[in-house]
Amino acid sequence: MHAGEHISDQDLILYVDAELPALRRIAxxxxxxxxxxxxxxxxxxxxxxxxxxxxILSSEPVEGGAAAQHRLRTRLAAAPKTPSFQLHxxxxxxxxxxALALIGASVALQTRNAEQSGLTxxxxxxxxGAAVPVSRETxxxxxxxxxxxxxxxxxxxxxxxxxxIRNPQSQAYEVDYLITPSLGGSQDVRNLWPQPYSSGLWxxxxxxxxxxxxxxxxxxxxxxxxxxxxxxxxxxxxAYKRHFHTDEPLPAHRSFVKDRAWE
Amino acid sequence: xxxxxxxxxxxxxxxxxxxxxxAVSLEDEVAQLFAQLRxxxxxxxxxxxxxxxxxxxxxxxxxxxxxxxxxxGKPRTNLKAWVFRAGHNLGLRARSRMQRNITLAGEGDTHCxxxxxxxxxxxxxxxxxxxxxxxxxxxxxxxxCIHLRAEGLKYREIAGxxxxxxxxxxxxxxxxxxxLQRVExx
Numbered sequence: 001m002h003a004g005e006h007i008s009d010q011d012l013i014l015y016v017d018a019e020l021p022a023l024r025r026i027a028x029x030x031x032x033x034x035x036x037x038x039x040x041x042x043x044x045x046x047x048x049x050x051x052x053x054x055x056i057l058s059s060e061p062v063e064g065g066a067a068a069q070h071r072l073r074t075r076l077a078a079a080p081k082t083p084s085f086q087l088h089x090x091x092x093x094x095x096x097x098x099a100l101a102l103i104g105a106s107v108a109l110q111t112r113n114a115e116q117s118g119l120t121x122x123x124x125x126x127x128x129g130a131a132v133p134v135s136r137e138t139x140x141x142x143x144x145x146x147x148x149x150x151x152x153x154x155x156x157x158x159x160x161x162x163x164x165i166r167n168p169q170s171q172a173y174e175v176d177y178l179i180t181p182s183l184g185g186s187q188d189v190r191n192l193w194p195q196p197y198s199s200g201l202w203x204x205x206x207x208x209x210x211x212x213x214x215x216x217x218x219x220x221x222x223x224x225x226x227x228x229x230x231x232x233x234x235x236x237x238x239a240y241k242r243h244f245h246t247d248e249p250l251p252a253h254r255s256f257v258k259d260r261a262w263e
Numbered sequence: 264x265x266x267x268x269x270x271x272x273x274x275x276x277x278x279x280x281x282x283x284x285x286a287v288s289l290e291d292e293v294a295q296l297f298a299q300l301r302x303x304x305x306x307x308x309x310x311x312x313x314x315x316x317x318x319x320x321x322x323x324x325x326x327x328x329x330x331x332x333x334x335x336g337k338p339r340t341n342l343k344a345w346v347f348r349a350g351h352n353l354g355l356r357a358r359s360r361m362q363r364n365i366t367l368a369g370e371g372d373t374h375c376x377x378x379x380x381x382x383x384x385x386x387x388x389x390x391x392x393x394x395x396x397x398x399x400x401x402x403x404x405x406x407x408c409i410h411l412r413a414e415g416l417k418y419r420e421i422a423g424x425x426x427x428x429x430x431x432x433x434x435x436x437x438x439x440x441x442x443l444q445r446v447e448x449x
Contacts, residue, residue, distance in 0.1 A: 010437045019418050019433070048443045055391035056306070056398065056413035065301060068319055072297050072326055076290045079330055 007031055007038045016046045120202040120237065122193035126162050127178050129233030130191040134184040140219035148181045151192065159192045172196060174204040179232045180211040183218065184225060201249055202237050209253035210240040293330045296342060303414045304350045310410050311354045321357050325349045344420040347411060351424050397446050401439060408435035
C-alpha cells in the first residue's frame with residue numbers, strides 16, 4: 001500500500017475479520033487514521049458484516065434439541081468404548097515392526113562384532129554340521145596329506161551371505177568345514193562357516209591340528225568316526241582342550257597351515 | 264487433555280488396558296459439544312439444501328464420528344472446525360444420496376427451504392430478511408464461506424473445511440459483501 005492509495009475492499013474485509021498479518025494490520029490502521037474516505041468504507045463494510053452475521057445467526061434451527069441429545073446419548077452408549085479392532089491391529093503391527101527392527105539391528109550388531117572379534121565358533125543355527133554317510137575304512141584309506149575339496153566360489157559367497165559378511169577380504173577367511181571332509185564332513189552350507197584366519201586365539205589353524213589328531217585317533221581305532229564328527233560339530237574348542245590336555249592352543253598349532261585361504 | 268497424555272492413553276488402550284471411567288467422560292464430552300454445536304451445524308447444513316430431518320441425521324453421524332475420533336486418541340485441536348468439516352462432507356454425501364433418490368422417484372423439485380422455522384423468520388427484522396435473501400441467492404461456495412464466518416470460524420479453517428485456498432475464501436467474502444452493499448444502497 002503506497003501513500004495516497006486507498007485500501008482495497010478485500011484488505012478492509014480482512015482487517016475487520018482480523019485476518020491480516022500483523023505488519024499489514026498496522027499499516028491499514030495508520031491509513032484509516034489519516035484517510036476519511038477509507039474510514040467511511042471501513043465503517044460501512046463492518047456494519048454490513050455485523051448485520052450479516054446477526055441475520056445468519058438469527059435463523060434458529062428446528063426444535064427438538066432435547067430429543068436429538070437423547071438420541072445421540074443412546075447411540076454413544078451403544079458405541080464400542082475401545083478403539084476399533086483394525087486400529088488395534090494397526091498399532092500391534094507397528095509394535096511388531098519396531099520389535100523386528102530392533103532384533104534386526106541387534107543381529108546386525110552381533111554380526112559386526114563377530115566379524116571384528118573373529119568367528120572362532122560357528123553359529124549353530126547357520127552351521128549345525130553335516131556329514132555324508134561314509135565308513136571308517138574309506139576315511140582312513142585316503143592319504144593323510146589329501147587336501148579338503150576346494151569350496152566353489154558360489155558356495156563360499158552363500159556362506160558369507162548367511163553370516164552377513166559383505167565383501168570378505170581375500171586371505172582373511174578360510175571358509176571352513178565344521179566337520180572336516182577327512183572325517184566325512186559334507187560340502188554343504190550347513191557344514192561351512194567363515195573362519196577368520198588371523199584373528200583370535202582359536203583360529204582355523206588350531207582347528208586343523210585338532211582335525212588331524214581326531215582322524216589319527218579314528219584310524220587307530222581309538223575313537224568312533226561318528227563321535228569324532230559330533231565333537232567337531234558341537235564344540236571343537238572343548239574337544240581340542242580335551243585331546244591336547246591344554247587350555248590354550250599349543251604354540252606349534254598356532255602357525256599350523258593346512259587349508260587354503262578363501263581368495 | 265494434553266496431546267502427550269492422549270498419546271499415552273492410546274498406548275494403554277492399544278495394550279488392551281481398560282479406560283472405562285475416562286470413556287464415560289468422553290461420552291459426556293461429546294454430548295456437551297453436541298449441545299453447543301448442534302444449532303450452528305444444523306444452520307450450516309440447511310444452507311446445503313438439506314431438509315430438517317436429513318440435517319438432524321447428519322448431525323448425529325458427525326458426533327458419532329467425533330466420538331470415534333476422540334476414542335482413538337486422534338488430535339483434539341480445534342474440534343469446532345473438525346465438526347464443520349465432517350458436517351460438510353457428510354452433508355454433501357447425504358445431499359447426493361437424496362438427489363439420487365428423488366431422481367429415481369421421478370420428482371423434479373430438489374429445492375428445499377433452507378430456513379425451515381417460520382416462527383424464527385417472523386422474529387427477524389426486515390433488514391435481516393433482506394440480507395438473508397441475498398445470502399440464499401449466493402453461489403454455494405460463497406454462501407458456505409459467509410455462513411462459516413458467521414459461526415466464528417477463521418478463514419484458514421473455512422478453507423480447510425471446504426477444501427479451497429485461503430485466497431478463495433477472501434475473494435468469496437469480498438464478492439458477497441459487494442452484493443450486500445449494492446442491495447443496501449439500492
